[in-house]
Amino acid sequence: MYAAAPRPHEQVGGIFANLINGVVNVSISGSKRNRNCESEVAGKEGLPSRRSFLRIAAAIGAVGAWGRAADRPPAKWKERRELFPEGVASGDPDHHSVILWTRLGDPKISKLYVEVAEDEHFTHIVSSASTPVSAAADWTCRVLVGGLKPAHVYSFRFMTPDGSGSRVGRTITAPDPGDSRAVRFAFVSCQNANQGAQNAYRRMIYEDERAPENERLGFVLHLGDFIYELVWYPEDRKTYYDRRIRDIVRYAHGEKIDDFHIPTTLDDYRAVYKAYLHDPDLQDARARWPFVPMWDNHEFSWQGFQGMQRFSGKVRPAQTRKVFANQAFFEFQPARMARPSSKSLETFDPPAVKDTPVTKFDQHGLGEEPNNLAAINSLRGYRTLRWGKHVDLIITDQRSYASDYRGNLPQSDPLDIPEFPGLYPEEDLYALDAGQPIADFKEAAPPWTFLGATQKAWFLDQLRASRATWKIWGNTVATLEMRADPQNLPEGITKKWRGAGYAAFAGIDFGNAFSERGEICDFIEQHGITGFAVLSGDRHSFWAGLEATALPPKEFKPVGLAFVTGSISAPGGLEAREHTFPKNHPLHALFVPGFNLLLKHGVRSCLEYARSGDVAKARELSNPDLAPHVSFVDMGGHGYGVVRAASDSLETEFVGIPRPLERSERPDGGPITYRVRSRANLWAKGERPKLKLEVIEGDPKLSI
Numbered sequence: 001m002y003a004a005a006p007r008p009h010e011q012v013g014g015i016f017a018n019l020i021n022g023v024v025n026v027s028i029s030g031s032k033r034n035r036n037c038e039s040e041v042a043g044k045e046g047l048p049s050r051r052s053f054l055r056i057a058a059a060i061g062a063v064g065a066w067g068r069a070a071d072r073p074p075a076k077w078k079e080r081r082e083l084f085p086e087g088v089a090s091g092d093p094d095h096h097s098v099i100l101w102t103r104l105g106d107p108k109i110s111k112l113y114v115e116v117a118e119d120e121h122f123t124h125i126v127s128s129a130s131t132p133v134s135a136a137a138d139w140t141c142r143v144l145v146g147g148l149k150p151a152h153v154y155s156f157r158f159m160t161p162d163g164s165g166s167r168v169g170r171t172i173t174a175p176d177p178g179d180s181r182a183v184r185f186a187f188v189s190c191q192n193a194n195q196g197a198q199n200a201y202r203r204m205i206y207e208d209e210r211a212p213e214n215e216r217l218g219f220v221l222h223l224g225d226f227i228y229e230l231v232w233y234p235e236d237r238k239t240y241y242d243r244r245i246r247d248i249v250r251y252a253h254g255e256k257i258d259d260f261h262i263p264t265t266l267d268d269y270r271a272v273y274k275a276y277l278h279d280p281d282l283q284d285a286r287a288r289w290p291f292v293p294m295w296d297n298h299e300f301s302w303q304g305f306q307g308m309q310r311f312s313g314k315v316r317p318a319q320t321r322k323v324f325a326n327q328a329f330f331e332f333q334p335a336r337m338a339r340p341s342s343k344s345l346e347t348f349d350p351p352a353v354k355d356t357p358v359t360k361f362d363q364h365g366l367g368e369e370p371n372n373l374a375a376i377n378s379l380r381g382y383r384t385l386r387w388g389k390h391v392d393l394i395i396t397d398q399r400s401y402a403s404d405y406r407g408n409l410p411q412s413d414p415l416d417i418p419e420f421p422g423l424y425p426e427e428d429l430y431a432l433d434a435g436q437p438i439a440d441f442k443e444a445a446p447p448w449t450f451l452g453a454t455q456k457a458w459f460l461d462q463l464r465a466s467r468a469t470w471k472i473w474g475n476t477v478a479t480l481e482m483r484a485d486p487q488n489l490p491e492g493i494t495k496k497w498r499g500a501g502y503a504a505f506a507g508i509d510f511g512n513a514f515s516e517r518g519e520i521c522d523f524i525e526q527h528g529i530t531g532f533a534v535l536s537g538d539r540h541s542f543w544a545g546l547e548a549t550a551l552p553p554k555e556f557k558p559v560g561l562a563f564v565t566g567s568i569s570a571p572g573g574l575e576a577r578e579h580t581f582p583k584n585h586p587l588h589a590l591f592v593p594g595f596n597l598l599l600k601h602g603v604r605s606c607l608e609y610a611r612s613g614d615v616a617k618a619r620e621l622s623n624p625d626l627a628p629h630v631s632f633v634d635m636g637g638h639g640y641g642v643v644r645a646a647s648d649s650l651e652t653e654f655v656g657i658p659r660p661l662e663r664s665e666r667p668d669g670g671p672i673t674y675r676v677r678s679r680a681n682l683w684a685k686g687e688r689p690k691l692k693l694e695v696i697e698g699d700p701k702l703s704i
């Protein structure tokens with residue numbers, strides 16, 4: 001099955017922590033979770049005391065700022081952006097604090113100052129602090145500013161002791177947990193600065209600047225592939241499809257594999273973050289909103305899992321690289337993530353690990369080798385953040401604790417059906433996922449897991465304990481099953497489909513993790529949890545639908561909503577097929593012009609569309625049992641999603657943009673192709689969620 005795996009660019013499937021959660025959840029009265037921590041950190045009015053706050057800052061590797069420090073910044077200030085070439089950023093706000101970030105580009109000093117103000121002219125400064133900078137953190141710094149007002153917009157800036165300043169950043173605190181106003185935020189993933197432009201951010205900024213104040217975004221949820229660690233150099237490859245290869249980064253110690261390069265040292269990983277942050281649209285976005293980041297696969301390694309990499313079908317130990325990846329993430333993406341190995345305010349202090357083969361796995365597929373465990377535990381990414389009354393954002397890590405997918409192993413090769421590229425009988429993928437003996441697998445194995453046992457128990461606990469209207473799962477990997485109905489192909493087009501019924505697309509994709517999704521859906525059903533919604537990226541395509549494990553002919557019982565955002569710029573599955581799928585292939589009509597129809601309506605619609613070019617006629621032949629869980633799919637879509645979570649409904653807007661081959665010089669980032677809105681009313685316990693789709697502008701063509 002490995003041979004059918006996607007190519008790198010179209011990848012679809014690439015302590016103090018309790019204190020942190022204690023603060024996040026501090027005002028959820030009656031919650032049993034973190035009870036001890038709550039009493040420890042809560043001061044008056046549900047906020048931490050200054051002392052507790054400083055301990056919390058230390059736990060995430062940030063200097064704590066609370067009010068105006070005695071060590072005052074210089075009175076004179078002059079903007080000198082060139083000294084801070086990666087700009088400024090903020091991250092993971094709660095209702096009284098937020099982390100501020102910058103990097104000093106010309107390291108001649110060991111201290112920076114930061115100021116936070118009510119206004120962009122800094123006439124009402126509310127907080128200031130000094131923070132050390134050093135080579136140990138590549139001159140990056142993190143300051144957790146506390147004592148701020150909830151749901152409030154602040155300006156911030158960094159400066160050197162002689163008053164040379166960064167650009168001015170803007171950040172926003174979360175609303176108070178009792179605040180009943182709607183929460184609006186964007187979610188994004190998969191920006192590839194080596195192969196495309198970040199026009200989607202420009203569009204997002206343009207629209208937000210013009211929106212009424214109460215309709216502006218509160219934050220940007222970044223669901224991973226913030227960087228692509230695979231880099232092509234122009235001398236190795238000038239173009240990718242219709243895309244120009246940009247010469248954005250050179251790895252000092254890179255390893256060349258095929259025609260691309262991968263990082264091998266901490267400085268290599270740092271170099272790719274710096275290169276990406278020189279993109280003006282990405283940098284402006286980070287200066288405008290707090291980001292809430294989570295890594296996906298490419299922050300570490302394309303086909304990596306735990307502390308291992310896979311290239312050319314072979315797994316190799318890569319614990320040192322996993323730690324480098326985590327350290328670079330910590331340094332460049334401000335987030336409330338625990339680092340068990342460090343007590344430093346400003347440096348990561350990596351655990352010492354060696355690349356050591358991982359040969360023993362526990363009953364959940366977790367490699368027990370000590371370096372593997374040390375590497376994956378060096379930065380704990382999963383966490384819950386709260387926005388007002390309506391949003392608990394529960395973010396999980398799909399790469400550090402995941403077991404290896406058996407579809408990657410050569411024993412699965414007999415499942416391949418060359419006539420149906422990428423398609424497998426659903427029952428085969430069920431068996432593969434469940435660990436049953438199949439193909440050349442003679443022994444049973446544990447079911448596939450993305451989350452791992454410990455994180456999954458934590459996740460389910462968070463879901464059950466949440467009192468927010470909407471329990472939003474920030475899961476970098478898409479969950480909606482991708483399937484097709486080749487059993488309905490007319491005879492004679494190609495070989496007869498050998499499956500018992502439907503086909504699923506292979507891939508390291510949560511859609512194929514049937515057992516784990518089933519476990520989660522059953523848990524939600526059993527505990528009567530409502531308001532569950534999944535937000536994902538990774539698939540490089542827009543999807544809106546309903547979360548359910550079983551599809552017809554089994555009983556379809558949705559328990560929540562699910563949305564996948566198109567990539568910011570990385571090429572998607574339709575683009576890849578347009579360039580690589582043979583034009584004379586008997587199934588060309590299914591996989592290229594009709595790909596979106598194939599996933600939502602089925603083969604008969606594709607064939608009709610190929611014959612007549614008439615979309616309405618094609619939809620008349622829709623197979624209603626194929627995808628009752630999908631209301632929108634665009635395998636060629638780029639752009640971003642916007643969520644509005646209110647007391648009675650959740651709306652998700654997809655803003656589609658043209659393929660971002662080059663940077664738009666327009667202030668709005670270029671035209672949009674469509675804007676579609678999905679709306680679900682909050683459902684009561686025992687009811688099923690329903691999604692209603694509305695096209696607001698543009699033409700989503702075959703996506704509906």
Ligand SMILES: [Fe+2]
Pocket residue numbers: 011189190224225298538539540570
């Ligand atoms: Fe991606």
